[in-house]
Every structure is written in C-alpha cells, then in structure tokens.
Amino acid sequence: MQPFHAVVKNGRLTLDAPSDLPDGQVVVLLPLEELMSAVEDADDDGELAIGFVPYVPQHEFRKPKAITAASLIDELKSL
Secondary structure, eight states: OOOOEEEETEEEESSSOOOOOOOTTOOOOOOHOOOOOOHHHTTOOOOOOOOOOOOOOGSSOOOOOOOOOHHHHHHHOOO
C-alpha cells in the first residue's frame, strides 16, 4: 500500500488525491517530522520508537448483549 499524502488546510487534513478507502476506515496519522525524528533515533536493530494510542470512535462499539453459556458454545461449534 502506498502512503497517503495530505496537507493541513484550515485545521483539516486534505488528501492530495482521492483514496479508495471505505467509509469509516480508521487511519493512523503521523507528522513527517515525528517520523524522521524516530528514524534518526532508531536503535541498533533499526527498531523505531514511535508511540501512539489509536483513537477508536465510541460509535463503532455495539452494546453488549447477554447470552447464555450454552448459546456461546453452540455458536463456537458452528464455526
């Protein structure tokens, strides 16, 4: 997969070209300066020290439903 290139305009990221990503796809954004700094600070094995906490919007989670152990076992057996 090719990286996406975007520019910040009025506080929003604007891709240079259309993407074929599906609606709702979550992507991780990393400023180029942070990536270059991480490359310079890489350890001897070439491991990058990039830390981020993925943001997952709350609306993507469904409310849990109560199920019985028997129905769970039946569902697992059907797989």
